[in-house]
Amino acid sequence: MRTILSAVLIALVALLVPASAVAYWADHELGDADRYTAVMSPLARNPAVQDVVVTQAGRALSGQIDAGPFQGGVDALLGEALRSFAGTPAYRTAWDAANRAAHTAFLDALTTGHGDALTIDLAPVIDEVKWELVADGVPFADRIPVTHLSVKVMEYDNLAALRKGFHMLQVAGIWLPVLTLVLAAAAIAVALHRRRAVMATGLGLAVGAVLLGIAVDVCRRLTLDDLPADIDRPAAGAVYDALTSFLRTTTWVVLAVGLAAALGAWLMGRLRRTP
Incomplete structure (x- = not known):
């Protein structure tokens, strides 16, 4: 049961990584005038x-x-x-x-x-x-x-649906990333083999980062495809890329952290088996 619970928690962590990143981005990046202006400034x-x-x-x-x-x-x-x-x-x-x-x-x-x-x-x-x-x-x-x-x-x-979604993301901007970290720690704590749990949690974080990257790219294509004919697509693409730069950076950071944790746990196991 502890192994099953740990696996379920790791799966939740993988799913919550993109949601946590988007929630934090909406609250702290899009919702802040100074950060928004700093992100858009290079487009000049x-x-x-x-x-x-x-x-x-x-x-x-x-x-x-x-x-x-x-x-x-x-x-x-x-x-x-x-x-x-x-x-x-x-x-x-x-x-x-x-x-x-x-x-x-x-x-x-x-x-x-x-x-x-x-x-x-x-x-x-x-x-x-x-x-x-x-x-x-x-x-x-x-x-x-x-x-x-x-x-x-x-x-x-x-706009009504977008407004509700943005409000939900702002509310979740703080507690959702914290919840993701708590679940990751819990997945390791309840596991029978904690080294393996660390490795699995690291891989779960990496999977979540990949999901986040895919979501950003898919949303970019959908956003540009839905634009009216009178809107310049290269300019709109540049705006989208600027606004989502935080999410792209987060993708690579979480992917690196997850793979590093998984690799570190695997190497520790190899070293312990070495006579």
């Missing part, structure tokens, strides 16, 4: 994301300027200025400000049920571009109004 240098920002901001800016017969030249100047601006520290600062605002809107959607997409307001970017253009003496740049321009990078259906 991503070419696919930059193309979306430049294209959308260019359309918004050109539509706000009536340059008459000089419209074509002004639009070309705006495009060049935006692409040049996308590589500056000022752009990265504006990008971080836009993502912090997007995080606030995202959490508001999950708590109030308003909205159906993850969007980024490019108003801070447009404001920075305007004053860069004015400083460079670009004609008509002072006429650019700073308006709110939301770029949709993720869209989600059935």
Whole structure:
């Protein structure tokens, strides 16, 4: 009975590893504005994301300027200025400000049920571009109004279900990882052969890590396949990869810890048998 109980606990540990990682990620990564902004910040240098920002901001800016017969030249100047601006520290600062605002809107959607997409307001970017253009003496740049321009990078259906699921993950964000560790310790404690139990628990952790990695990849494919045609898929893929970077790192860390524990227990057994 002790062996059976230990095996059941190890199986539970393997199943709880992905659930624990996702719960902790939802509570401490997605739910925290500073961590969210830090995760999204490197996307300011991503070419696919930059193309979306430049294209959308260019359309918004050109539509706000009536340059008459000089419209074509002004639009070309705006495009060049935006692409040049996308590589500056000022752009990265504006990008971080836009993502912090997007995080606030995202959490508001999950708590109030308003909205159906993850969007980024490019108003801070447009404001920075305007004053860069004015400083460079670009004609008509002072006429650019700073308006709110939301770029949709993720869209989600059935927001009510998503809101309930996110709330459950936040509640489980602390106790579920602790429960996983407690069950792993219990599986070793109740076993008749504890060295074998350590080895089996390590393999269980490794299996759980593999399940987590598979889940992240499958969800990526499903998310991108369900996107509307007007959303840039390379940019959305970059956003997904940034948001789930913690889960990918967790996959490799747990896999390494599990395999190291299993290997250590196996080597201890071999050493004890050596005369």
